[in-house]
Amino acid sequence: MVYSKKFLKDSADGSQHWQEILLSEHEERECEQRARKENLYLVRKCIADARNVVKDERLMDMQSHVLSIALALFKKRASHCAYYKEEECAKKFRKYWDQPKKDMKRREGAKSSSPSS
8 A cells, every 4th residue: 555645735826735745665665664674773772771670660670571661662762654654755745846836936036136127
């Protein structure tokens, strides 16, 4: 299933409409792989942090306690897969739709600064 996100786009006539951005299968897989790699790193950090919590709080050093704390930390830290997909869509939106808006502002600025005849 292809990931999509909608962005509000200003038109040249001043109106606004929603522009849907779709990720290709390749782009979506890249986002998922990046998130997976980062999530594995995060879960390892969460386990290390949980071990420190257990040690610092003088809790019973049981793997189930460590894993429960680690999972709680991980849930707070690891919503990156959707974030990466949304960020990739935003990059595509800015690349394809934001540029004309900037060019239009530059042209308007050049018109207002030119001397009147």
